[in-house]
Amino acid sequence: MAASPSTHAQLIQASWARCRDYGLDPGSAPDFDSLNASALRALLQRQQALLQMTRDEVMPQHASLLGNSSYLVMLSDAQGCLLDAWGTRRFIDPRQQHGFTAGAHWREQGVGTNAIGTALACGAAVHVGHDEHYLRQNRFMASAAAPLFDAQRQLVGVLDVSSDSYLPASQTLGLVRMMGQSLENRLILAQFGTLHRQLLFNTGPNNLDSSWAGLLVFDERGQVLAANHRADSLLGQNPLQRTLEHLFQTPLARLLAQPEARAFALQATGRNRFHCLWKAPLASKTGAWPATGGQTGDPRVDKALVQAGVLLEKDIPLLVQGETGVGKDVFVNALHRASSRAQGPLVAVNCAAIPAELVEAELFGYEKGAFTGAHHKGSAGMIRKADHGILFLDEIGDMPPPAQARLLRVLQARCIQPLGGGEPVAVDIRVVSASNRDLSTEVRAGRFRQDLYYRIAGLTLVLPPLRERSDRRALIEQVHAQYREPGQPHRLDSDVLELLLRHPWPGNLRQLSCVLQVALALAGARPVGLEHLPAAFLAEQLDVPPAGRPAMASDLASLLSSAQGNVSSVARSLGISRTTLYKRLRELGLDPNRIAG
Template sequence: MAIPRVSSNHDSIIQDSWARCREFGLDPQSRPAFGKLPEQHVAQLLERHHSLVQTTHQQVLPFYENILSNSNCLILLADQQGQVLNSWGTKRFVEPAQSQGFVPGATWVEQATGTNAIGTALACEQAVHIEHDEHFLKANRFMTGSASPIFDADRRMIAVLDVSSDSFLPPSHTLGMVKMMSQTIENRLILDQFQHHHFQLTFNTGLNNLDSQWAGLLVFDDSGKILCANRRADNLLGVSLLRVNIEDLFKAPVSQLLDQAEGQPFALQASGHNRFHCLLKRPKAQVVQLRTVPAPKPSLVNQPTALAALGLSDKKVAKAASQAQRLLEKNVPLLIHGETGVGKEVFVKALHQASSRAHQPLIAVNCAAIPSELVEAELFGYEKGAFTGAHHKGSIGLIRKADKGTLFLDEIGDMPLPVQARLLRVLQERCVQPLGSSELYPVDIRVISATHCSLREQVQTGHFRQDLYYRISGLNLELPPLRERTDKAALIQRIWDQHREPQQTAGFEPHVMALFERHPWPGNLRQLSNVIQVALALADDEAISSEHLPEDFFADLELGGELPQPNETLNGKATLASTEDLTELLQESGGNISQLAKKLGVSRNTLYKRLREKDL
């Protein structure tokens, strides 16, 4: 069966790469020259790219945990020189002779390793998918790879993100995933650089996909000058947005734009004929006072609260939302329990938006995502020169960034004990002392914590301080996992509506909804959201069918014993009880595995497995 191409210029990308490899003097039989940096140089390389690695870790980990964790794949981050910086996932598929190519410092440029996803993406500065036999060097043909460049706020290519595997994963799936992850990283890099002193405009074609990583993002100052934009914004507006004034793009003066209420969607007409839905975010540390008369504070009684939407019809979530809302202004610390991905951060955001601090910052800290040796610096800040690798200007730290607002400490059970002691002091004294400083800085924060583990058990084993536990657990709330929620169908519909494009109205095929209802969802709401986003990207304007679902979706069903066995009926259309059944079905589909898998409502990998079991 022919391998489907992922883009119209795919063949020319491979042909051009092979031509370059020949010009470099490479032989398909030769071994890749990954190189080996001395340990000191590797340490310097990682220190130089520390911020990029940390940002990538925070953005990539949810995708891996909820979409790719059951796939035999590895995510690699490489710098603009093709040198590996970090990896996530499994290296089990890597052949022993190639293992040195998957460690920090190894290089994947075409000159040394031939046609490959990382090196070829660097060479052509676009996302690419390289199949097994498309690698120039035969030694690399044990794997496939999809890679996408990462650009910084100035549109300079600074890195490449890659997903490699030895499986026959659909090219469109892995390429779509790596594009999605790289766009998420680019958006985060832009926000980290500009969010404190400049305005942000998020816009998209639909009201329900404003929070998608595929939304356009503009950063501008109070004069309307655009300082930065993501590449999606270019695509939506059809122009390059660097050094352009926002009034040149939309039919509205800057003053009208800045008068929009933060967090409330509004519409803007582009200079062309397109109309976009938008959200405005004001700078966290506003330098210029734009209004002479302060805006009135929102009424908590009359203001519609985002908490109401969280409960839907599930009694447990509704109870948690009701209890939390009654304690909003009581300054009682909240501790939220729930599995990873159940929506703890979404719950906290709604809680913050419904409070009197809605127009102050909400700072979310994932204590499990920050390397243990950096937690103190990230939380409490540091003076310049406080430690090797510290930014030359120092840092105020995340706690001080939450001043007057809400501090959300997610996965607080993973916080190291020494940091717990410092945090306890901050919560008691309401003052922060940065690393390397003798100054104390007062902070006014509302603290909400969350954990997926039992903090009581951690207290008993000595892994969590008892005094800190009682300081953060004024009210304990439990958010149920997705598999236990009674409003699953409504959640699926809502998340589909949030991420679909306006023209995507076909919804789901009935057997897909049945699979969704039976799925164990180990990654909970986060996994559901990612699965639906991938499915929408692959389905275009069609109804979502089984062939649009990630392979890991079916792997989870198989692990949970939910998929029909070979002697059971699949979707009431056919049985796999015998070799004759499969042979007949294959003939009817003309040998098209994808078509047959779709008909049976299973993944291609599952069908391949059944075929191997029957020696077909």
């Protein structure tokens, strides 16, 4: 929580008093006490998850708010050590440039009153104006900073926005608080959002999707497991370990009876009335897999999830096999979110998508000047980026033999040697590989190294195709709910659902997602009908022998009826010839003239 205007002056005065106690001279240069290269490298590896979340999710979301002003956004750890910075450096005093690079410390003891150090000292968001810096050399800028907290409300870092502009303190402070709240929300959801429902609430109905909404994550009993600080402010109390019934005077069943992601009103304990919406666990939105330990409805999938979760924690490599589109990548994402490395990176490498001549450079990294066309600064490589996290090697069967040999050495030694020389670097990774090929067959055919196969296949998990899964109905309903727009029917018509259940799904979950997205887009506000399903999908139905599938007759009859018996029109919609359609009609005993009549 930021300091109120009435106490801001007191915060600055208290900071200046501390600086005097530290023996700082206002005329002296700041001491940033920068880390050496090896200590910095270790720190950045430990903080990779926080860095990645800030860089890839929070910064793009708020870039428009920064506009074209000369801002610099800085992220530090909980000790005030700078991890990274984004923005312009044009306004920085040339004497201070080294203080704005990773490894520099911004503690009050060395840098005097400053936004990062003072936010750490007082545990609250704070704005430090130009002349409020204790050291004169820092008075070229004004800064605002907010402390960052994880799902356990432990301090994990500080976010700072600095500028040479004389903008209102409230504007910069509001921006950094919003960015900090956005990051806190993401840290909470990364840990709890996969398995548990969320309740978002705010004073108005139009800002429930903003980072400034209150966020509660709750279990099946309605007990609050995690909450952001905005929730504290709105409720006037810390909601952790309380129940939703206690906080909002509403039975849990009545709250969950509200349509998901649809705003409704709740009366909080006291006189406050909030606009709210609830969301299902993030894992249920994948349309394929819950987090490890969850139940999908298919015994084979449940067994694979449990086994994979146990062995991943014991550093036993996993090989996931299955047809194209069964959701191998989603499976691995669910494993990552439920693992002890959820806060670490998940680095996915599609071995089939990288040109053969670049696979080694992309995986293992390279020193500057290692080869023509390489980036002049070199590259760490995908394996090093996965340090303290999970490396997911998708379509590993397509990896060229030279890269297979190097990968084997890395997995044996857990140490990587970049192309072009340089010192070997130790890596701490868990390895999950995937392929739509049977790699044991590839080994026997001499197309995949046997020694690498045994290194990556500590346990081989075969994911069933969609047509064999016993939870097909639930999956279809989940994917429909995922892509359904507000205002569209909540349920699929029974004839469409039955058609989807019988389909062979050669493209598996990927095809199911595509078919339903197309159908929903074409249907608009109307229920999805047979006429909204893609022609290629319907043609696949005709390619399946009709024996044992008598309902196919009713499907074709519905299409013919909609087309007033126009066989040519139906054939075009199915992407087949009139001759093929007539042949199938005869097999099914259908007369288009009678149907039209």
